[in-house]
Amino acid sequence: MGCDGGTIPKRHELVKGPKRVEKIDKNAELVARWYYCTLSQEKLTKPIVTCELGRLYNKDAVIEFLLDKSPDKPHAESAAHIKSMKSVIELNLSDNPAWLGDKGNRKGDAYDEPCAQFICPVVGLEMNGRHRFCVLRGCGCVFSERALKEIKTDICHKCGARFQDDDLILLNGDKEEVQELRRKMEERRLKTKLEKKSKKPKAMESTSQKDQDLPRSKEVSSGSKSNPRDRIDFVSSSKMRAEESSGPSEKATKSSSATKRPATDGKSEAYKSIFSSHSSAKRSNDESCNWIAQSTFYI
Known part of the structure; x- marks a missing residue:
């Protein structure tokens, strides 16, 4: 057996039995889930976000993940x-208010459960994983499940926004609870896709109806409201046709009548005295005089 030096082998060294299942420390698991980011494995610092499955992330880590989605x-x-x-x-x-920071909560080398940074605003329970916490999907306020059960209402205790039972998301739930949240998430996303698809044909129909109504409205507007320029062109064209149809004699008479002075028949004497053709405007030969220039030269 090779027992040199008087060594005696034991049974577990010679016979290979079933491997022991490593037990996970519950306290360490709670600390990892409630105090550290799921993506970057760094400590949770504000702003903190959660997904629709109830996992906690740092907002910066989520943004970096969306910018670079490499599987590595x-x-x-x-x-x-x-x-x-x-x-x-x-x-x-x-x-x-009892949280003093990372340095203030450390007491020597002994392992103590760290003080939680956040609490429930209604009951005052610490958000350390020992108690179940929920988040409202609409406003993002976080409460303990005990507070929501004791005070049954459909209004948020912190901001006053209304919510329904479907808006509650359990933070860091069990496997069965995570599967239920995943099912609700898929149903919600499928519903939004169907709504978007139903909106697209309606928008296409409304645009096609508008395009069909536009020429009709133009025709109606052109029939009801005529352009003044079109009227001017119509009047000028009718006048030109009338002048062409009329002879040169009519044109001459029109031109001569235009050069004549306005008729004063049937008017008062005051109105007639304005014109030079009136008798008051005429002078006799004695009253008329010759014009004399200022500088007269006699040769």
């Missing part, structure tokens, strides 16, 4: 369902 990145599978910034919800968190 670590933990990229956990955010594969995030298509854009519309797929995440920014959390409206309430700060814990």
Whole structure:
């Protein structure tokens, strides 16, 4: 057996049995899920966002992931369902007054559960994973599940916005709860796609109806409201035709009548005295005089 030096082998060294299943420390798992980002594995710092499955991320990490979606990145599978910034919800968190920061909460080398940075604004429970927390999909406010059960209402306790039961998203739920949230997410996305497809043909129909109504409206407007330029052209053309039909004698008489002075028949004497053809404007030979220039030269 090769027992040189008096060594005695034990049974577990010679016989290979089944491997022991490594147990995960629950406290370490809670700290990793509630205190660290799912993508970057860095500490959660504001602004903090959550996806429709209830996982917590740093907003900067999500933006970097959307800019570069390479599969080589670590933990990229956990955010594969995030298509854009519309797929995440920014959390409206309430700060814990007992939290003194990372340095203030450390006490020697002993391992103590870290103090949570955020709490429930209604009940005051710490957001450390020991209690179940929910977020409202509409406003992003975060509350403990106990507060929502004790105070049953459809109005947000923090901002006053209305919500429904479907708007509640459980943060860091179990596998079954995550599957249920995924099913709701797929149904919601399918519904939005169908709504967009139904809106497109309606928009096309409205535009086609507008295009059909435009020529009709133009015809009606042209029939009801004629252009003044068209009227002028019509009048001038009719006058030209009338002049062409009339002979040269009529044209001459019209021109001579235009050069004549206006008729004064049937007018008063005051009106007739304005014109030079009136008797008051005529002078006799005695009254008339010759014009004399200022400088007269006699030769």
